Structures are given as C-alpha cells and as structure tokens.
Amino acid sequence: MSFRxxxxxxxxxxxxxxxxxxxxxxxxxxxYFLYGAGDEHQNARFWGVLLYNSVYFLLVVNAAMFFICxxxxxxxxxxxSFRRVxxxxxxxxxxxxxxxxxxxxxxxxxxxxxxxxxxxxxxxxLILGKKAFLNPTFFIVWTVLTIAGxxxxxxxxxxxxxxxxxxxxxxxxxxxxxxxxxxxxGSLYLVWFALTVASTVPWLWFMSIDAHWYSTMYSWYTFASxxxxxxxxxxxxxxxxxxxxxxxxxxxxxxHDLGKFMFAFSIFWTxxxxxxxxxxxxxxxxxxxVYFKHRVQGPYRGIFFLNLIINFLAPLLILMRRxxxxxxxxxxxxxxxxxxxxxxxxxxxxxxSISKDHVELNLFDFGVAAGFIGLIMWSAGxxxxxxxxxxxxxxxxxxxxxxxx
Amino acid sequence: MASLRYESQVREPLxxxxxxxxxxTQDIVRPIEMKPSFLWKVxxxxxxxxxxFGVYSVYREVVYGIGEWNLNKTxxxxxxxxxxxxxxxxxxxxxxxSAILLLFRQGWRTGVNRAAEAMTIFAVxxxxxxxxxxxxxxxxxxxxxxxxxxxxxxxxxxxxxLLWDVFAISTYFTVSLLFWYSGLLPDIATVRDRAREKWRxxxxxxxxxxxxxxxxxxxxxxxxxxxxxxLSTPLVLSVHTIVSFxxxxxxIPGWHTTIFPPYFVAGAIFSGFAMxxxxxxxxxxxxxxxxxxxxxxxxxxxxxxxxxxxxxGVAYIxxxxxxxxxxxxxxxxxxxxxxxxxxxxxxxxxxxxxxxxLAPQFxxxxxxxxxxxxxxxxxxxxxxxxxFERFVIIVTSVYRDYIPSSWSTYYAPTIWEVxxxxxxxxxxxxxxxxxxxYFPVIAIAEIKHILKKNGESFKENMVEEERATPEKFAxxxxx
Numbered sequence: 001m002s003f004r005x006x007x008x009x010x011x012x013x014x015x016x017x018x019x020x021x022x023x024x025x026x027x028x029x030x031x032y033f034l035y036g037a038g039d040e041h042q043n044a045r046f047w048g049v050l051l052y053n054s055v056y057f058l059l060v061v062n063a064a065m066f067f068i069c070x071x072x073x074x075x076x077x078x079x080x081s082f083r084r085v086x087x088x089x090x091x092x093x094x095x096x097x098x099x100x101x102x103x104x105x106x107x108x109x110x111x112x113x114x115x116x117x118x119x120x121x122x123x124x125x126l127i128l129g130k131k132a133f134l135n136p137t138f139f140i141v142w143t144v145l146t147i148a149g150x151x152x153x154x155x156x157x158x159x160x161x162x163x164x165x166x167x168x169x170x171x172x173x174x175x176x177x178x179x180x181x182x183x184x185x186g187s188l189y190l191v192w193f194a195l196t197v198a199s200t201v202p203w204l205w206f207m208s209i210d211a212h213w214y215s216t217m218y219s220w221y222t223f224a225s226x227x228x229x230x231x232x233x234x235x236x237x238x239x240x241x242x243x244x245x246x247x248x249x250x251x252x253x254x255x256h257d258l259g260k261f262m263f264a265f266s267i268f269w270t271x272x273x274x275x276x277x278x279x280x281x282x283x284x285x286x287x288x289x290v291y292f293k294h295r296v297q298g299p300y301r302g303i304f305f306l307n308l309i310i311n312f313l314a315p316l317l318i319l320m321r322r323x324x325x326x327x328x329x330x331x332x333x334x335x336x337x338x339x340x341x342x343x344x345x346x347x348x349x350x351x352x353s354i355s356k357d358h359v360e361l362n363l364f365d366f367g368v369a370a371g372f373i374g375l376i377m378w379s380a381g382x383x384x385x386x387x388x389x390x391x392x393x394x395x396x397x398x399x400x401x402x403x404x405x
Numbered sequence: 406m407a408s409l410r411y412e413s414q415v416r417e418p419l420x421x422x423x424x425x426x427x428x429x430t431q432d433i434v435r436p437i438e439m440k441p442s443f444l445w446k447v448x449x450x451x452x453x454x455x456x457x458f459g460v461y462s463v464y465r466e467v468v469y470g471i472g473e474w475n476l477n478k479t480x481x482x483x484x485x486x487x488x489x490x491x492x493x494x495x496x497x498x499x500x501x502x503s504a505i506l507l508l509f510r511q512g513w514r515t516g517v518n519r520a521a522e523a524m525t526i527f528a529v530x531x532x533x534x535x536x537x538x539x540x541x542x543x544x545x546x547x548x549x550x551x552x553x554x555x556x557x558x559x560x561x562x563x564x565x566x567l568l569w570d571v572f573a574i575s576t577y578f579t580v581s582l583l584f585w586y587s588g589l590l591p592d593i594a595t596v597r598d599r600a601r602e603k604w605r606x607x608x609x610x611x612x613x614x615x616x617x618x619x620x621x622x623x624x625x626x627x628x629x630x631x632x633x634x635x636l637s638t639p640l641v642l643s644v645h646t647i648v649s650f651x652x653x654x655x656x657i658p659g660w661h662t663t664i665f666p667p668y669f670v671a672g673a674i675f676s677g678f679a680m681x682x683x684x685x686x687x688x689x690x691x692x693x694x695x696x697x698x699x700x701x702x703x704x705x706x707x708x709x710x711x712x713x714x715x716x717x718g719v720a721y722i723x724x725x726x727x728x729x730x731x732x733x734x735x736x737x738x739x740x741x742x743x744x745x746x747x748x749x750x751x752x753x754x755x756x757x758x759x760x761x762x763l764a765p766q767f768x769x770x771x772x773x774x775x776x777x778x779x780x781x782x783x784x785x786x787x788x789x790x791x792x793f794e795r796f797v798i799i800v801t802s803v804y805r806d807y808i809p810s811s812w813s814t815y816y817a818p819t820i821w822e823v824x825x826x827x828x829x830x831x832x833x834x835x836x837x838x839x840x841x842x843y844f845p846v847i848a849i850a851e852i853k854h855i856l857k858k859n860g861e862s863f864k865e866n867m868v869e870e871e872r873a874t875p876e877k878f879a880x881x882x883x884x
Contacts, residue, residue, distance in 0.1 A: 001880035034686060073708075077413065097812035129732040169874070175415040187769070194719055203730070214731045216723050260508075271642060275666040282654045283661050287733070347614050392875050395415040401879050405510075 005388040017377035024371010031364045044114035054100040059371040063230020065090035065154040067188035079397030081249035088383035092353045097147040128231040144149035144195045153189040164393040175395035205246035217276040229342040232335035254327040259325025265317035310341030325341045410858040415689030417701040418861035452834035461829005462821040479813040487795040492532035498677025504637035515851040522585040527836040531829035573647040584633045591738025591850040645673040653844035659739035668720035675713035679787035707774040714765030760790020
C-alpha cells in the first residue's frame, strides 16, 4: 500500500476560495458604504459584524491547534491519520489572527464607544472602577500577546511535527524523546490557551461590550462554542480530502470518533449554556438578567431558540446514532450545521449586545463570513501542499492505522 | 486484520513482568483466599472504632438536637455540608474512570477502575449521612420523597436544588452500584470456581448470579457495560453540577456565580483522583499488586490531578477577578472575607489555594509524578485542600451577614461535629477493608482483556510490527 502524500489543490477548490474571499472583500466594502459611513449606530453594526466574524473564525481555527495539543498531552494515537489536516487548519490562525488584531485595534483606537462603552466611561462609577482592566493600553498589549502567543507556539508545534518527515523511522528511545518534546511545547500552548481563551480574552473582547454585566462562565462558554465548531471544521476537511482520494489511512472509525467529539462537545456546550442561563434566570437579579432580557423576551427571541435547536437538539437527535457518525453525508451536513449554529451564537453574543432593539442579519453578515471561509480554505489548502499528508515517522501512527472505535 | 493487538513501544506497559492469564488470576485472587493479615486486622479494628465513635456522635445529635453542633445564626451550614460536598466529590473519580475512560478507550483504567468504583459507592454512602442527619428530626427524612401522602397537599419543593440533590445522588448511587456489581460478576465467578471450601463456593456462587462465562453472557455483559457507561457519563457531570446549584441558585455573594457547575465537577474529579491515589498506593503495596497498578498508572493519575487542579485554579482566579470586575460591593466584600488574611477565616482561603492550585503544579515534573512517597503526600494535601475549598465556600460566604450586628461569632466545630466526620471515615474504611478482603480489587477479566496488547512480555513480541514501514503495516493490518 502506498500513500498519496502530496496534496495538489484542485482548480475548483482554488477558484472557490478566491471567489469567497472576493465576496468577503466586496461585502466589507459595500458594508462600509452602507453602514460604516453612516451614523454611530450603523457604524457600530459595521464594526460589530467584523468583530464577531473575525474572532469567531479565529477561535475556530485556533481550536485545531488546541485539539493537537490536547491529544498530544493525552497521548492520543487515533488522530494521527489526519494530524496534518489539523495542522494545516491551524495555519489559518496567522492571517485571521492578523485581521482580527487589526479590527480589534481599530475598534479601540477608533473610539468605537457604541461597541466598547468603556472607552468613554464619563462619570460611570462602575466602568471607572474597572479601569485597571478595561483600558486601551491593556487591551492592545494583551491582544498582541495573545495572538502572537497562539501564532508562535502553534508554529513551533507544526515545526516539531515537520521535523519528523526529515528523519528516518524513530527507535524506541528516539520516539520517547520525541513524545516528550511535543508534550513540553504542547503544554506551553495549553497553558497560554487557558490564560487567554479560557479566561481573559472573551472577557476583554466580548464580555466588555456589556460593560456593566458579568458572568464567570462567559469564557468557558465561548471556548466550548468555538471548540465544537473547530471539530466540525476539521471533519469537513478530512472528508473533503478523503473524497478526493487522499488520507488512505482514515476510515469510518476515525470519522466515527470525530462524530463523537462533535456530539459530546455539543452536549458540553449545552451544559454550559444551561448552567449560565439557568443560574441567572433562577436568581433573577436585574444586574444579571439584563443580558438575557432582550435575548429571550425581546427581538432576539427567534435567534435565542434557533441557537438551541441547531446547537443542541440537532446534534443530540442526529448524532446520537452510531450509524450517523459513520455516514459521510450526514457528518458533512452536521459539520456545516454546527459551524453555522455557533456562528449564530457568536452573532447573538456580539450583535445582541450592540444593537439591543432590533435584529439585523443580512447579506452583509453572510458575505463577511464567506470571506473568512474563503481565507481558511486558501490558507489551509496551501498549508496542506507544503508537507506530506501522512506523519510517517510518528511513533503512534500505527495505532491510528489499526484504530478501531 | 483489525484484531491485531498492537500498541506503540513508546508507551509504557500496563502490566509489568511476564504474566500469563493464570498468573493474573492467581495474583489478584490470592489475597481473598488467604487469612487476613495482621495489618488488615489492625486497620479494620481502627476503622470500626472510628465508625462507632461516629455512631455515638450522631446519637448525641439525634437525641439532643442540632444544638450539639456549633452551627449558629448565620452559619446554618458548617462542617456537615462541607463534609457532604467533600465526600460526594470524592466519588466522582470512580465514575469518571469507569464510564468516561471506558468511552475514551483508556487501557490504564483497567488497573484502577474496580477499587475506584468501590470508593465511589462508599464515598456516596458517607456523603448521604450528612444532609440526612442535618435535618435534625431525622425520623422525618422520608419527607424528601415525593409521593402522594396523607399530609394534605404537602409536596416537596420541586424548584429547590436540595430536592434535585436527592434525585441526583440516589440515581448516582444506584447506577454506580449497578456498574460496579455487573463488572464484578465474572470475577466473582472466578473466585467461586477456584474455591475449595464449601461455604466459599456457595457464597460466591450466589453472588455471581450463575455466571458461566458463555459467549452469550459475555456479549450481554459488554453491551450492559456500554449502556451503563453511557448513562454514567452525564451523571459524572450532573451530580456535582446539582450540588453546585445548592449554592449557586441562591443570591448569596460568593455563592451565586455561573462558573460553579463545571468548576465543581473539575474539583470533584480532582479530589477523587487524589483519594484513589491514597487508597491504591497502599493497596498495591499491601497486596503485592505492583505489576498491575504500575508506576505508569500512578503517573497518569497524577497528570489528571495537575490538569484538574489547574482547571480549578483558573476557576478560583476567575471568581476572584470577576468579584472585582463586577464592582459590586457585596461581591467584593464576600471575597475580601476570603483573601484578606486579617479576616477570621483568611487563613483557610490561602490554605485552599496552596493545596489545590500551587501544590499540584509540582506534577509538571515527571520525576515527581513517578515518586510514590511524594504522590502519597500530595494526595493527602489535595484532599485537605478540597475539604477547605468547601469550607471556604460555605463558611466564609455566610459568617458575615449584611448587617454587622448579625455577624456571627467565630465558628469552630464541637467534638460531636468532628466525631460525625471521623465516623464517616470509619464507615468508608470499614467498607473498603471488607471489599479488599472479599472481592478482587482489580478487574481480573478486564486486565486479561488488555494483557496481550499492553502486557510487558507481549509487547516485546511486537518488535517486527514496530519496525515495519507504515506502508507495509497498513497493507497487512489496515481494515
């Protein structure tokens, strides 16, 4: 058995990635003329759309590196048959990270106080009290450090993986040393991840939009949302490559496990959603319910329930069955649905806080999202051509070959 | 050929030495067939004495009332609920090991799952005592059961998390017991088949439910395990989630915070693994089971401890940060009552931080993860820390009420409060000693299941597969 190790980007793939990126660019331009040049509220919508789209897709592609590092620390062998796919997706953290950075900085330096009220606190005592955390300098410094940390540590992890291709088969001792080395860098990434995605960053970038409101669950909730979407994205790429005759070592067993991850983390997301919502609803303190008031009882009611239907009910009912996790078509459908569902979740987290009185979800939102999807395709596609699709010398690869779920 | 039993040579074996199937049976069943050792008798006696002291302490409380404890006007929950949460938390490792790690196909669970599941059951038994006796009029305990009754329209309060606790924990206990016992069946049958004495044959015969080891039995057994694992997985999360609701649904500053559910679950697993380490480090030594509960097992569990300890750490710091970020004076005051060392209970907060967040960070180092003495020491530290976590959450959040006139006097437990706690240790260890004497502490059948893949001597036969190129290997073995 020989492997097709070299990925060649199909012309159609390339064309679509370009078209989608073009759609994104055009949408931003049109959006700028429609909203960006308008009054403050329209301006806030323009920037809000850029904010939630860029951060959503950034966290989603970053989840691929989280997946790599978490499975490295857990010494998981099963995922090695598609390891290079996760790596390629994580490359997209670089362009999207830079774009997000530009958008975030533009928000702060452009004094977008309709999004970040804390930029102009006036004599608001609560916001003034938070000044040590909510101030432009800290925001910029922490954003730089966060994104640079993800990019650099991720690059390091990919480099360690690439080194394998240049070497021959590893002996037992070399294998142990290799595993040790990836574990060290993987844990550094995870620690940085815990300090950013699982705590500070969602507070800073998103929660501070409602500058008075707070919820300790917020960051873990954001993490769960982006992680399950990240798994869905990886599944899509794996199935695409598989359908084009690559990834010979991947079979239904691996897809079944990816399906289990999607199922399990959809439930986990729901668990965090419920815990946050129920506790706020139950205690019924106005300072806290202010966040959900217009989402549950106001204009966002439809989106509120849509969120639950797509991200909880659909995975629960559809992915529960064993056969549906082994069915390519259903998995593709569910992956797309989950990616869309959590995009909607991010939409309501950001836009629901910026524009509380009316819901505006139109081609502008979808166009910008399309641009990021094109960018991910372009970036991950290029990354896939750079290296062998099989991590041939990885000590655990053979476990993945005979993997049986 | 999907049935190839191969794993990378880079992984440490899970059964060391040159063991055959027969050796496995022999090694694990031997302690059951021998007379109890002197050490066992000493340990058992101490446990029973502790249990008796506990029974007397509870007797005082039942006869003279809650006044036997030092609970006071703002501290309505003290040691009792602290102990309750602590014991429930400990149980979680067993369920995680038996259910979630089964779904994750972690081979190392086979060495530790049986003892961990037993620990779960005993820990939940201990936990249950506290809310029951805290009722004061314990003979009314059946009031928590919702049934059409003769007390008029008097029903339990369905919107109270305390009632959800009743359901959650009784479900948890039932499923854990079923899981543990159905796993025991093949092993009990093994003990039965080896028995020489008549009474032993009879006793284990009854307990094994007529297990014959036929294919059909195995098939159903495996299916049942998976179903129970599927049921137990949400239970691992739900039980401590609901315990956290006991606090978080309230509007008490320090209790009402949305991160409580997942953070309680992480903390529960953290303390549970520490207790598994405490028990197994002793058990493997006393029963000579070092080949089955290897350093690899100890190390992996230490990894879980550093992971969950760090998750708990992120949660502590999140809580502390948000109490400031929220700029709510009551929240800030509640947290100052914790971190400020000049407050009466400030010391307990830092003890908790030291034991649960800082101390486990030593386990980033492989040498320390594989050091038995250090691991044992750490397992105690973590359990002390986790006890103080609950103490901090409960006592420091309620001892200063909204008006200083109702700030309580310093709360310290009476001897009977401590005695009740010690008594549950007695109960726990009495049960564990009996278990270790009469049941196989390691799942024999499951060890045999992984032996040819993870056993040291069998792994050595895999050298050829290890050397094969991925292409050749895939050609021969991929399915």
